[in-house]
Amino acid sequence: MMFINSGLLAVAALLSSVWAVPISTQELSDMAAQGYRLLDLSPDTEPVWKTEAEKLDLMRAGIHFFDVTEVYDPTEDNSHATLSALAEKATFPSPSHSSAVTPILNTLSTSNMNSWLSTLTAFNNRYYTSTTGKQASQWIYDTLASITASRSDITVSKFTHSWAQFSVIVHVAGKSSGALTVVGAHEDSINLNSPSSGRAPGADDDGTGTVNLIEVLRALIAAGWQPATPVEFHWYSGEEAGLLGSQAIAQSYKRAGTSVKAFMELDMTGYFQPGTKEVIALEADYEDSGVTKFIQQLVDTYSKLDWAMDEPCGYACSDHASWYKQGYATGMLYEAITGEDNQRIHGTGDLTSVSGFSWAHSLEFAKVALAFVYELSA
Structure with missing residues (x-):
């Protein structure tokens, strides 16, 4: 006691x-x-x-x-003022690099994503305070270090916290300076019945977003991609326990005066309810309307799926909210309209074997993430 x-x-x-x-x-x-x-x-x-x-x-x-x-x-001012501080909405030109982007999209591999996800789900859980949670973040770090080893302009770093699991950041230098383009996913998982020791494979939440971003980075590097302005890929610790990792990182960037062109989160991309229309859902709150409009254009240009606006996901529902809270322009993709999404998360049943899980579906989200990175940093 x-x-x-x-x-x-x-x-x-x-x-x-x-x-x-x-x-x-x-x-x-x-x-x-x-x-x-x-x-x-x-x-x-x-x-x-x-x-x-x-x-x-x-x-x-x-x-x-x-x-x-x-x-x-x-x-500091903790009055929540920054939540409504985005008076000027971000604006972006329409997608215009399809001749370069489309060939890279065709190299995205669901086999790679499936293999990496098999490793991630083999950990008992990826809870942010657990030993296996830390081991999972180390595996992500090692995998990214291997993928980027040939590039001196790319750094892989650990963003450490007061708890066991660390966040991972990949920074790709631009040919010139400029505002960052950032994409993120969360690496942790949770079993709500027993967070520290319970089995939580977290295949969809958010193993899918995690491996989507690993594969996007791999494909871009294999294509010899070099952005004009810098790009970062983030894997966050502790999302399930209150957006812990993304808050710490977003706050540190704000304090450092780091300019971010746009941030996009991938949190669950692998499931849609059988019998429903397969779409890329876009979150409707704690997002910037300019970023969301740009993502809509990316879906129209690069995905075989239609986009659909989701219902508001509510306060602090995923890591994009951490960036929005700091005044950055944000957007988020989601696997399905709320209610047609995966109901087996946060326990032992979040597996790729469930009816409704589809690698072909998840692949479409990886395509949009790759196009987001390429178009904004070109």
Whole structure:
């Protein structure tokens, strides 16, 4: 049983509603040391302290949140103002490099993606605090280091956190300087019944997005691609526990003044409900309308599927929200319209063997991701 002194219990009770004053550095340190997590549940309220058990209850209930325990800074404005700060929408020219992009799309391999996903799902789970979660991030790092070994203009780095699993970043230098184009996926998985030790293969969530981006990078490198402006590929730790890795990275980029042209997330790309129309769904909230319009054009140009706008996914539903929160222009692809998506995630049944999982379907998302990278960095 965890010992919690009466003073901290009083603080926790007080902070279960709304703070009248910002959290102090000492309070943040003391509460975190006692095992509490600071959760941002809504753009309209201040964060609240929750125990790990209470946090897990929220996750089981399907309530999205930012876990801001590691990124909350009492000296910064934490008023959520940046969530509505995108007054100027991003604009991009229509896709215009099909003669170069299409031949590379034809080299994308579902066999490669299937092989890599088999390795990822063989880990008991990829939970962000588990030993196997760290091993999975090391495997991703090693795989990317091998793929990029021939290129001196490409670096593979670990973005370490206070927990076991690290995030992985691949930086491809541009021929000239300019704003970054960034694509991301999350590498972790979770079994909501037993997060630390339960079996969580995470084939679709988000093994598919993870291997899509590995294969996109491989295909681009094999084609001798050299972007005019820099590109980054990100694999995030701790998405399932409150967008932990992507928050830390997006915040660090914002603090460094890093210019990002656009960010796009791939979170689940392998499933559509049998009998429904197969589409590429686009998230309808916490996204930039200019990025979403550009993605629509990419789908029209490079995919055999139609795009469809999804219903709003809600507050903090995936890593794109971490970038949006920092004021960056974002978009997100999703495997199907909500309700026609994979219902077997977050447990033992998230496998490629389920009816409705399709590599041909996932391939279309890889095509759009590759075109996104190429067109924006050309």
